[in-house]
Amino acid sequence: MSLIGVADGDNFFAGTEQLLDARLRGKAVVVLSNNDGNVIARSKEAKLLGIKMTTPRHELAPLINAGTLIARSGCWPTYEVMSRRLVWSCSHFTPSLEEYSCDEVFMSMEHIDPRTADAYGQLIKKTVATWTGIRTSLGIGPTKTLAKAAIERAKQTTGVYAVTTPTEIDDLLATLSVEDVWGLGSRKSSWLKHQGITTAQAFANAPTWWIRQHLSVVSARTQLELRGQPAFPLITARATKQEILVSRAFGRPVTEVEQLREALSFYTARACEKLRAEHRCAGLISVHVATNPFRKREPQYSNSITIRLDRPTAYTPTILAAALGGLERIYRPYPFHRVGIALREFVAEDPAQGTLFAPHFPSARERQLMMTLDAICQRFGREAIRYLGTGFARPWASKGDYRSPRALTQWAEIPHVQVR
């Protein structure tokens, strides 16, 4: 029998905030989207307060001001580090795993005796907590969909739940609502409810031809999985990215071309760093600008331009010049809300692949320069050395008024602890 486990970080973003700042523990904490717009994550306590996802921040102001609720700006670099740690911890317990999302990992568990699955799950949960501080829930079952079903039960019990026998599976599916079946989605599950199918068990027992005819082939595979037959294999190799995109909404509308150039330079430098970290070169770039579509009374304008580079490169000054040239052509004096850059058409950064007359970097010297810059920034912080064009005051920068110290990615923001 195949056996698959899924580990899921509990309240991952809010939990990370609580983990890194002891003052937040036991408190109602919400994490806000870019520019502190809406709630995108809640601690257990915030959920108990009845705070809903996507609530706009201004609606929470009374609670925040009263000290009942603590809001934090989302701090993605920190969550990314915690995500790496979660995956790294899980990798000790399985021969192969799939990083499903930033806080969810599927693990092959074929190497263990199904009768010990619960105990094994508890061991993983305990070890991840000890090594990283991350609290997780674990679901274990013969297929990915059953593992996801088991985790729903795990969250209501001891944090670990394994289904390995037909009786256990049947019992779980009888109590699982059809909208909680992984992969069905709200549209399909509400249609199923209209047809009188309200539980996962009823869905599993429905005729397959009927599912295929009215829903989809994928839904029929979901059904197979609920019956214990694997139809969604683990995706262990990370798909290579087709695009590197860096785009942000401004903290306030930006009309001046100088400020747009600054912001675009800043994001381009960041995109190039990412590109080099993956040892690749880009052959195509595109620049986009947009006003705020929600401010309907203001004049609207959005545009983008795609530029093919003379040859694929990862040399920031070349890409920067092309990006700024593109901006010049699509710029109009509007109150802009966003600017961004996308890098595409990647080739491996291999000096041997460029031709003698058109290597990927203009010269070995310039390649060395980029590597040195990246190394310095990695060691001393992203802003240790930067392009003049990225500006100083940066009035356009995204808001992040409630951001926690970036204790995991910035030396200067490591908390100071006084030992008495």
Ligand SMILES: [Mg+2]
């Ligand atoms: Mg989670």
